[in-house]
Amino acid sequence: xxxxxxxxxxxxxxxxxxxxxxxxxxxxxxxxxxxxxxxxxxxxxxxxxxxxxxxxxxxxxxxxxxxxxxxxxxxxxxxxxxxxxxxxxxxxxxxxxxxxxxxxxxxxxxxxxxxxxxxxxxxxxxxxxxxxxxxxxxxxxxxxxxxxxxxxxxxxxxxxxxxxxxxxxxxxxxxxxxxxxxxxxxxxxxxxxxxxxxxxxx
Amino acid sequence: xxxxxxxxxxxxxxxxxxxxxxxxxxxxxxxxxxxxxxxxxxxxxxxxxxxxxxxxxxxxxxxxxxxxxxxxxxxxxxxxxxxxxxxxxxxxxxxxxxxxxxxxxxxxxxxxxxxxxxxxxxxxxxxxxxxxxxxxxxxxxxxxxxxxxxxxxxxxxxxxxxxxxxxxxxxxxxxxxxxxxxxxxxxxxxxxxxxxxxxxxx
Amino acid sequence: xxxxxxxxxxxxxxxxxxxxxxxxxxxxxxxxxxxxxxxxxxxxxxxxxxxxxxxxxxxxxxxxxxxxxxxxxxxxxxxxxxxxxxxxxxxxxxxxxxxxxxxxxxxxxxxxxxxxxxxxxxxxxxxxxxxxxxxxxxxxxxxxxxxxxxxxxxxxxxxxxxxxxxxxxxxxxxxxxxxxxxxxxxxxxxxxxxxxxxxxxx
Amino acid sequence: xxxxxxxxxxxxxxxxxxxxxxxxxxxxxxxxxxxxxxxxxxxxxxxxxxxxxxxxxxxxxxxxxxxxxxxxxxxxxxxxxxxxxxxxxxxxxxxxxxxxxxxxxxxxxxxxxxxxxxxxxxxxxxxxxxxxxxxxxxxxxxxxxxxxxxxxxxxxxxxxxxxxxxxxxxxxxxxxxxxxxxxxxxxxxxxxxxxxxxxxxx
Numbered sequence: 062x063x064x065x066x067x068x069x070x071x072x073x074x075x076x077x078x079x080x081x082x083x084x085x086x087x088x089x090x091x092x093x094x095x096x097x098x099x100x101x102x103x104x105x106x107x108x109x110x111x112x113x114x115x116x117x118x119x120x121x122x123x124x125x126x127x128x129x130x131x132x133x134x135x136x137x138x139x140x141x142x143x144x145x146x147x148x149x150x151x152x153x154x155x156x157x158x159x160x161x162x163x164x165x166x167x168x169x170x171x172x173x174x175x176x177x178x179x180x181x182x183x184x185x186x187x188x189x190x191x192x193x194x195x196x197x198x199x200x201x202x203x204x205x206x207x208x209x210x211x212x213x214x215x216x217x218x219x220x221x222x223x224x225x226x227x228x229x230x231x232x233x234x235x236x237x238x239x240x241x242x243x244x245x246x247x248x249x250x251x252x253x254x255x256x257x258x259x260x261x262x263x
Numbered sequence: 264x265x266x267x268x269x270x271x272x273x274x275x276x277x278x279x280x281x282x283x284x285x286x287x288x289x290x291x292x293x294x295x296x297x298x299x300x301x302x303x304x305x306x307x308x309x310x311x312x313x314x315x316x317x318x319x320x321x322x323x324x325x326x327x328x329x330x331x332x333x334x335x336x337x338x339x340x341x342x343x344x345x346x347x348x349x350x351x352x353x354x355x356x357x358x359x360x361x362x363x364x365x366x367x368x369x370x371x372x373x374x375x376x377x378x379x380x381x382x383x384x385x386x387x388x389x390x391x392x393x394x395x396x397x398x399x400x401x402x403x404x405x406x407x408x409x410x411x412x413x414x415x416x417x418x419x420x421x422x423x424x425x426x427x428x429x430x431x432x433x434x435x436x437x438x439x440x441x442x443x444x445x446x447x448x449x450x451x452x453x454x455x456x457x458x459x460x461x462x463x464x465x
Numbered sequence: 466x467x468x469x470x471x472x473x474x475x476x477x478x479x480x481x482x483x484x485x486x487x488x489x490x491x492x493x494x495x496x497x498x499x500x501x502x503x504x505x506x507x508x509x510x511x512x513x514x515x516x517x518x519x520x521x522x523x524x525x526x527x528x529x530x531x532x533x534x535x536x537x538x539x540x541x542x543x544x545x546x547x548x549x550x551x552x553x554x555x556x557x558x559x560x561x562x563x564x565x566x567x568x569x570x571x572x573x574x575x576x577x578x579x580x581x582x583x584x585x586x587x588x589x590x591x592x593x594x595x596x597x598x599x600x601x602x603x604x605x606x607x608x609x610x611x612x613x614x615x616x617x618x619x620x621x622x623x624x625x626x627x628x629x630x631x632x633x634x635x636x637x638x639x640x641x642x643x644x645x646x647x648x649x650x651x652x653x654x655x656x657x658x659x660x661x662x663x664x665x666x667x
Numbered sequence: 668x669x670x671x672x673x674x675x676x677x678x679x680x681x682x683x684x685x686x687x688x689x690x691x692x693x694x695x696x697x698x699x700x701x702x703x704x705x706x707x708x709x710x711x712x713x714x715x716x717x718x719x720x721x722x723x724x725x726x727x728x729x730x731x732x733x734x735x736x737x738x739x740x741x742x743x744x745x746x747x748x749x750x751x752x753x754x755x756x757x758x759x760x761x762x763x764x765x766x767x768x769x770x771x772x773x774x775x776x777x778x779x780x781x782x783x784x785x786x787x788x789x790x791x792x793x794x795x796x797x798x799x800x801x802x803x804x805x806x807x808x809x810x811x812x813x814x815x816x817x818x819x820x821x822x823x824x825x826x827x828x829x830x831x832x833x834x835x836x837x838x839x840x841x842x843x844x845x846x847x848x849x850x851x852x853x854x855x856x857x858x859x860x861x862x863x864x865x866x867x868x869x
Contacts, residue, residue: 075299103273105273128274212646237435237437241433444817477710479707500681500702506679508678638842640699642837
């Protein structure tokens with residue numbers, strides 16, 4: 062039995078970027094970064110995941126396909142972008158994503174279910190968001206944060222240290238699509254992306 | 264329902280390297296490379312996968328967990344290493360892996376089921392193996408080959424071109440674990456790895 | 466005594482990119498690539514260097530400053546670009562560059578002095594150019610070729626092997642300027658660049 | 668006139684690593700890192716350079732050859748290692764290096780000449796050293812610091828910010844020697860290295 066009607070009839074994650082609907086100016090996590098985020102999130106079958114800064118919605122789509130029994134809360138402050146998240150979930154037939162339009166950390170206190178996993182994407186007020194996340198995340202919960210700047214990397218590291226997070230890891234992605242020939246079209250190299258993860262233990 | 268008894272109770276791929284049993288001198292595909300291989304294999308629920316050069320068995324384990332209805336044939340020439348593949352499958356509770364001890368391309372003609380996906384890992388006679396794979400793989404089947412050398416990259420590219428493979432992509436992995444401090448233990452940087460994939464269309 | 470009137474009053478190579486005059490659409494070797502090219506050229510005080518595909522002229526400028534007694538022949542097919550090469554040499558006060566406007570390999574037979582070092586930059590007919598270079602370069606001469614494509618890398622490697630070049634090395638540059646913060650302007654990441662060098666011994 | 672008797676008869680920097688005398692356990696800046704350090708130091712003909720943590724002595728050798736009129740102070744706490752620095756200077760015929768055996772920052776106050784350029788290599792007490800350097804370096808002086816850890820990167824960045832350094836740049840080196848074939852010997856990939864530079868303006 063294959064998911065033949067689906068845009069992505071495969072069980073493996075790592076959907077090619079061009080399959081997602083895009084909005085000009087809205088960044089998205091590339092295929093390789095999504096693979097790393099998924100891996101470091103270590104999702105269980107029925108995990109409750111908050112995706113803060115859902116944007117194009119590539120992560121909710123990948124998680125929704127991989128873990129159809131998970132409960133995914135996609136948080137996005139911009140209404141138009143939230144509609145894009147929704148659109149991509151619909152396109153890929155993902156049904157277990159609840160979209161919250163609101164600005165983190167303020168809107169987080171309104172979300173009823175406490176998270177077991179949290180992903181924070183895009184450049185934001187890491188410190189305040191992480192503090193609020195730490196209040197609500199269950200013990201043993203994991204957080205994965207991405208940033209493309211050194212400043213972001215500093216703030217995230219210091220915040221996680223302040224929160225006594227354990228098992229902190231920092232990964233830098235630099236996977237490259239190599240050009241075969243000069244006539245071959247190539248997508249621009251993404252900025253270097255740092256991924257930082259940590260676990261709540263106290 | 265969580266897979267609590269399992270060594271890896273998570274739905275997401277990308278098992279940390281240290282969870283696998285190892286044999287000294289036997290290389291293994293690192294976590295980041297496995298994520299890329301899985302993504303480029305684009306596996307379906309019931310795909311038939313040949314893994315040529317199974318080695319430590321990390322790929323059969325990841326595929327077995329992700330696609331429990333897939334049929335995985337792990338091909339490994341060395342008996343002791345084949346036992347290691349088996350051991351890791353058992354450790355992770357993977358049951359849909361058939362192990363073939365034999366040397367590719369010769370042993371491939373004895374495998375009954377034609378593959379829909381093929382992964383070729385490790386440095387080998389790429390040309391002869393790809394020719395044999397092309398005879399047996401179904402139309403629309405995908406092959407993913409990894410190599411750490413430019414010579415390997417040349418041979419694979421030329422072989423795929425000669426076989427009129429389509430949708431050829433070359434990806435170079437360079438994900439890095441960043442050291443937090445000088446006292447922090449860090450695993451050695453893996454050699455740069457090239458991943459080449461192509462699709463059989465004629 | 467400092468070279469105070471100069472745009473670049475320093476003895477160390479690696480001139481920041483923004484100090485060069487540019488023409489829209491004309492690529493230039495970035496600072497980091499130039500450092501690698503210089504290093505692998507292993508120039509002597511009075512070396513005769515051919516720079517095939519001089520473009521913006523960054524390499525002639527760097528060599529001219531570093532080795533004021535060297536004889537540099539900058540070969541560029543496009544007249545407007547050759548004027549740019551000239552302009553940058555003048556800007557940096559470099560006087561030991563002769564500019565040849567012509568298309569390689571055809572124009573190479575008109576250059577009187579046989580080269581001791583050759584740099585080939587930009588995507589071109591590597592095989593024909595290398596064959597012509599090999600006819601004219603002195604024994605012990607070194608060639609350094611850059612390319613941004615795998616196809617280029619193949620052609621250069623095969624040509625050098627066919628010419629029985631020795632001490633072949635392949636280097637991939639991936640130096641990155643890291644963004645400090647998201648408000649910080651960052652120059653676009655250059656394409657990955659391969660540098661291949663070899664020595665004529667027969 | 669060629670420097671024929673020299674181990675390195677070339678005018679271009681970037682001496683291959685294997686030409687230096689080594690001591691087991693003593694790290695050295697690789698060829699590519701040295702090229703970046705040199706470039707970011709922006710040395711003038713008669714610059715006064717302090718090299719704190721001289722180690723194997725590769726930087727004093729490169730600077731000594733490139734700027735024979737510069738005054739180089741190589742500071743190294745370990746006597747045996749200082750002897751290695753000396754040995755390499757002698758091997759390459761470099762005469763403008765003064766070796767100070769002592770521990771920074773304490774020993775810095777005993778050095779008579781104020782520096783115009785400072786390089787700090789190896790993992791050390793960045794904050795204290797940079798404060799002492801800032802007291803003594805001339806206005807307009809440049810400092811280049813290398814580190815292989817994120818912790819080092821943080822400390823250096825914060826210290827430079829506290830000292831109101833300007834023109835701060837962070838560069839990550841990731842140049843790779845690519846393996847041609849699996850039979851080809853390849854030197855181990857170096858740790859990722861961060862290079863941070865800044866200028867004293869107040």
